[in-house]
Amino acid sequence: MKNTSLNRRKFVKDTLAGAAGIAGLTTLPLDLLAAPNKIIVSEESTTSGEVRPSLPPKIKFAVIGLNHGHIYSQVEAVIRGGGQLISFYAKEDDLAAAFTKKYPQVKKARSEKEILEDKAIQLVVSASIPDERAPLGVRVMRHGKDFMVDKPGITSLEQLAEVRRVQKETKRIYSIMYSERLENKATVKAGELVKAGAIGKVIQTIGLGPHRMNPKTRPDWFFDRQRFGGIICDIASHQFDQYLYFTGSTQADVVAAQVGNVNHPQYPKFEDFGDAMLRGNKGMGYIRVDWFTPDGLKTWGDGRLTILGTEGFIEIRKNIDIGGREGGNHLFLTDQKEMRYVDCSKEPLPYGEQLVNDIVNRTETAMTQEHCFLATELALKAQQQAKSISI
Structure with missing residues (x-):
């Protein structure tokens, strides 16, 4: 047991201080963590860090549906991983014009059918209106x-x-980009640490997903839960993915869930708050999401993840460290011996490359299909079971 503990500590130390691109490793006093006079920087710096060069193209892909701005990060992930974007289709002229401005070399298809029947295309990427995504898939x-x-x-x-x-019939890949894990460098790093045994056996995850509403920038479908699926189905899907990933649970039950529209009566079909409690075969979880990020915060949301283990815990401050360090991708690790801080802003993001390789090799390295579906199933069941609240 002693040797196992020593080996785990050595691996964690090497992982934290190694050549993987860690920008800082510090043992922090508690009063520094709580210091109120640190500068909080602008939203742009939350994604700072080295940009990994794109790999040579291995596949050709296309885009159908541009209704959410996430499409740009989805496309960039595939390009980084070795995808060549050759065409796109969108019904909305204004969205198509913006996409063409970003990718002027890419052909605009005349119809969805043109893309679907193009045998050279191996992957379709989409950020269409949420209730249209599954039928398209x-x-x-x-x-x-x-x-x-x-x-x-x-x-x-x-x-x-x-x-x-x-x-199951077609054996094709249906990958949902849970970007708060797959495209967040601190969360990727946390996965490495947890698998290395840095905090022992995971007991529980607590995932917080606050968002800024910006109603003037939102289309009509954004306010209709029949279109976006409800707040737990929508933005909490990230947290269900992280719960399964970090606990390793392959079965789970929704213990309790609740949703409500507590402060936006002008949008009667909207939900601005939701939370859920989970119990799985390898750990527990709590999730809270909302649309109440105040304008004073210098980013869209103070997203956080706490991973509790038998030998310590990890806290991730994904987008901002309020009252603390600049930028995003902050990871705090506390074990039986000390407390450390890790700046993960230069960590690589492997999802795009893994997905491209899975398409070529017919493997499941980016995410297993069952994990992808189970995270969504739990979110949908929690949404369906949620009690409606009002305050």
């Missing part, structure tokens, strides 16, 4: 192509059953 898979979609990738249990059936 079914069409994509039936045309022999893999599908990568923004969250929520599925907005009802009925859609989930159909997607599962078609995916």
